[in-house]
Amino acid sequence: xxxxxKFSIFSLAIFLPVFLSFSSNGxxxxxxxxxxxxxxxxxxxxxxxxxxxxxxxxxxxLWSSKNTSIRNLFLFFLYSILCIVxxxxxxxxxxxxxxxxxxLLIMFLFLLELFDRYFFQVFTLNQxxxxxVRKYILYPLGxxxxxxxxxxxxxxxxxxxxxxxxxxxxxxxxxFIFVVLSGAFMQSNLRQVFKFSVYLLSLSVALSSANxxxxxxxxxxxVWSFFCLNYLKHALYSLVLTxxxxxxxxxxxxxxxxxxxxxLSGNFESRVYGIRSYIDGLNxxxxxxxxxxxxRGFSDGMHSQFLEVFNSLGLIGFFYFYGVIFYRLKKIxxxxxxxxxxxxxxxxxxxxxxNTTMHPYLSICFAYIIAFYYRLSxxxxxxxx
Numbered sequence: 589x590x591x592x593x594k595f596s597i598f599s600l601a602i603f604l605p606v607f608l609s610f611s612s613n614g615x616x617x618x619x620x621x622x623x624x625x626x627x628x629x630x631x632x633x634x635x636x637x638x639x640x641x642x643x644x645x646x647x648x649x650l651w652s653s654k655n656t657s658i659r660n661l662f663l664f665f666l667y668s669i670l671c672i673v674x675x676x677x678x679x680x681x682x683x684x685x686x687x688x689x690x691x692l693l694i695m696f697l698f699l700l701e702l703f704d705r706y707f708f709q710v711f712t713l714n715q716x717x718x719x720x721v722r723k724y725i726l727y728p729l730g731x732x733x734x735x736x737x738x739x740x741x742x743x744x745x746x747x748x749x750x751x752x753x754x755x756x757x758x759x760x761x762x763x764f765i766f767v768v769l770s771g772a773f774m775q776s777n778l779r780q781v782f783k784f785s786v787y788l789l790s791l792s793v794a795l796s797s798a799n800x801x802x803x804x805x806x807x808x809x810x811v812w813s814f815f816c817l818n819y820l821k822h823a824l825y826s827l828v829l830t831x832x833x834x835x836x837x838x839x840x841x842x843x844x845x846x847x848x849x850x851x852l853s854g855n856f857e858s859r860v861y862g863i864r865s866y867i868d869g870l871n872x873x874x875x876x877x878x879x880x881x882x883x884r885g886f887s888d889g890m891h892s893q894f895l896e897v898f899n900s901l902g903l904i905g906f907f908y909f910y911g912v913i914f915y916r917l918k919k920i921x922x923x924x925x926x927x928x929x930x931x932x933x934x935x936x937x938x939x940x941x942x943n944t945t946m947h948p949y950l951s952i953c954f955a956y957i958i959a960f961y962y963r964l965s966x967x968x969x970x971x972x973x
Contacts, residue, residue, distance in 0.1 A: 594723065595724075600732070602953065603732050603956075604635055604732070605633070605732065605755045605757075606618060606633070606635075607632065607756035607949070618752055621746065633949040639699075661697050664905070664909075665694055667901070671686065671690070672690065672879075683879075686879060686900050689897065693900075693901070697912060700955050703959030703960070704959040706959070707960050708963055710724070718777060720964075725957065726769075726776060733793070735749050736755070736762075737789050737792060740796050746759070746797075757947060760799065761950055762799075764802050764950060765954075766802075767802055767933070768931055768934055768957055769786065770790045770806065771928075774813050774930075775926035787806070787810065801937075802938070805934060805937060821926065821929075822922070822925055825925040829918060832933060833936055835936075843859075843864070862891055866895060878902055879901060879902055891942065892939070892942075893946055894940060896946065913935055913945070916958050917932050919966070920958070924961055924965060931954070931961075
């Protein structure tokens, strides 16, 4: 197909912000609004269904691979089951929240491996890396961005192209994907006018959705791009990545010890209360084995992915999960620092206040993008793409 030679239809389907919501009586809609109570039980991105159909049957063999990362993922799976069993023995009931978090973490790690295998085949067949980047990342996500801005301007906020399609995660999560898109365009060899236009459109989505965190990350990305020359980006990337990670414990220490109630908005205040209540409630046993704590509801969230991961799988699971991401981002950033930084600020800084790699839609998108650039970094030298 001529269209598919310019951009990947599969990529477009992966990034498509269309969500299917199911009710208890079997009905479903595509226009459920997130954060509002309704009769619908569960909402899933359509891309998750497409992945199941298009990839899973072809890649079941992935589980039997002798690759070290696959074996480690299987061990992580067994460890997660052990945590669930221990929690059950302590509380005599299955912890729905622990099941939810574990499932989402395993899904993200599995998608990393699945997409890595997919892009290994893509790069084996394609030698022009610049065209591959445009086809699989820049153009499909760029189309999603343009449609989003168009829909905001001429239809209705959070609608995607048609009134019957609503971006379920529009306010709290959606703008994060365009932070990464801006980093990808900054990394590209396209003209500066295109890079700046994509940045402004991405910023407009963050502002329109009232996503304060994404807006701040967009400004950080702008500072990184303007004040670091290309040769400095390669030299400073590892240091900046380390500094970003070091912000995480500083943030929780600040929130717990030094933050004064009333400084910021009520939404942030609720997160402060949640963090303080959680830390105050930990004893030494629960700090070492937090998964022994009593059950929480399936949809009960802690508004911080780091706390979610630690609370569900303890320090071992925490360091393994983020270690996998850190390893890939470090490899990506050595050759492609703009995309590496954009991914790092979303995963590590955004993860302090929201579930950036546990939200099903973002989980799929970020696993796809990380796998793409990780595989690209393995097959190419330093170059503008």
